[in-house]
Amino acid sequence: xxxxxxxxxxxxxxxxxxxxxxxxxxxxxxxxxxxxxxxxxxxxxxxxxxxxxxxxxxxxxxxxxxxxxxxxxxxxxxxxxxxxxxxxxxxxxxxxxxxxxxxxxxxxxxxxxxxxxxxxxxxxxxxxxxxxxxxxxxxxxxxxxxxxxxxxxxxxxxxxxxxxxxxxxxxxxxxxxxxxxxxxxxxxxxxxxxxxxxxxxxxxxxxxxxxxxxxxxxxxxxxxxxxxxx
Amino acid sequence: xxxxxxxxxxxxxxxxxxxxxxxxxxxxxxxxxxxxxxxxxxxxxxxxxxxxxxxxxxxxxxxxxxxxxxxxxxxxxxxxxxxxxxxxxxxxxxxxxxxxxxxxxxxxxxxxxxxxxxxxxxxxxxxxxxxxxxxxxxxxxxxxxxxxxxxxxxxxxxxxxxxxxxxxxxxxxxxxxxxxxxxxxxxxxxxxxxxxxxxxxxxxxxxxxxxxxxxxxx
Numbered sequence: 001x002x003x004x005x006x007x008x009x010x011x012x013x014x015x016x017x018x019x020x021x022x023x024x025x026x027x028x029x030x031x032x033x034x035x036x037x038x039x040x041x042x043x044x045x046x047x048x049x050x051x052x053x054x055x056x057x058x059x060x061x062x063x064x065x066x067x068x069x070x071x072x073x074x075x076x077x078x079x080x081x082x083x084x085x086x087x088x089x090x091x092x093x094x095x096x097x098x099x100x101x102x103x104x105x106x107x108x109x110x111x112x113x114x115x116x117x118x119x120x121x122x123x124x125x126x127x128x129x130x131x132x133x134x135x136x137x138x139x140x141x142x143x144x145x146x147x148x149x150x151x152x153x154x155x156x157x158x159x160x161x162x163x164x165x166x167x168x169x170x171x172x173x174x175x176x177x178x179x180x181x182x183x184x185x186x187x188x189x190x191x192x193x194x195x196x197x198x199x200x201x202x203x204x205x206x207x208x209x210x211x212x213x214x215x216x217x218x219x220x221x222x223x224x225x226x227x228x229x230x
Numbered sequence: 231x232x233x234x235x236x237x238x239x240x241x242x243x244x245x246x247x248x249x250x251x252x253x254x255x256x257x258x259x260x261x262x263x264x265x266x267x268x269x270x271x272x273x274x275x276x277x278x279x280x281x282x283x284x285x286x287x288x289x290x291x292x293x294x295x296x297x298x299x300x301x302x303x304x305x306x307x308x309x310x311x312x313x314x315x316x317x318x319x320x321x322x323x324x325x326x327x328x329x330x331x332x333x334x335x336x337x338x339x340x341x342x343x344x345x346x347x348x349x350x351x352x353x354x355x356x357x358x359x360x361x362x363x364x365x366x367x368x369x370x371x372x373x374x375x376x377x378x379x380x381x382x383x384x385x386x387x388x389x390x391x392x393x394x395x396x397x398x399x400x401x402x403x404x405x406x407x408x409x410x411x412x413x414x415x416x417x418x419x420x421x422x423x424x425x426x427x428x429x430x431x432x433x434x435x436x437x438x439x440x441x442x443x444x445x446x447x448x
Binding site: 014017018021025026029032036037039044051136 | 311323329330423
């Protein structure tokens, strides 16, 4: 376009100015963002770890101490510091006498609005889920977000049956969400009216996650008990 | 219309401050040119994030921060930015400050970041901010732009709080998370859903316009 313009030199000078302004501002802004990212990085990491830590203590009632375990490629658990990126981690919780109370497991799946991230506590002795907490959800305020707050819904997971079949290879009764008020068995999630999809999603996430984790944890529960003999 | 109400409205305490133009720069955003109730700008966050008083305050303050920063930077660069690329430059500046704010909120509280969700990033397209950059900061010095940004930002926060307070009170029976009604109170769920935002905004606009009309007549 510039070549056709008679006032070529003026145009060129203008372009130079524009280029200078945009590049200058761009560099300045990029620098600012990098500084902010670097500056807040440790605090954000700390906050996220704290939020997870708080949630772990919530899903295993009565626990006072925690030990993180990493699932190895051979299907065995080994103690971990909790800082491994991308590793499959679970968190064992103990009471003041060092007795294993349960294992907290993170799970995620599609909700109504976005991915739901939850944490639940599994007690190998009772073979049941003993606690439940929503870590991340963008469900509709007032409807779908009842899965986080509704006391009746949360009561589902005070003692939620995930006992294993006789050979210990799979969960005997897969978790399933039923209509509100229709819960008859301890492996059913009593759904929420007005949050049908969200509560069903929770049921599905728990079903999928327990199918993978519960046989593994149950089989290896001696690892978690022994590790606490400090 | 702005001038008309200004002359009528400023009496007493306001009149003593009136001699100072910088005070006016600050005050006008709070009341006479309130971005939400008078200019009716920035409706997306106003309607979406005002479901609780806490969310409204946090969103308002985050917007204020971005507005202040972008106003000051735009004002200080006003002779450096050619007018052909001014909008692109403003957006670039605003977007950068929003990103910084996003990190800051995450560093302050993950819970807060969780509840504001996608709306933090959407501050970029809040027309209050771009509007002030274009209409004010690009034509005035840094001090005045600072006051303008602060006034407009706090006015925006005030408006969001007006909406958030009412919506949380009726929709959740609480203010800032503290329950105010007995358990028997039946929450108006619709108030914390998007539709409730429209109802509440309409009610406030009705109230403020009635007030303005009354003053104009008096």
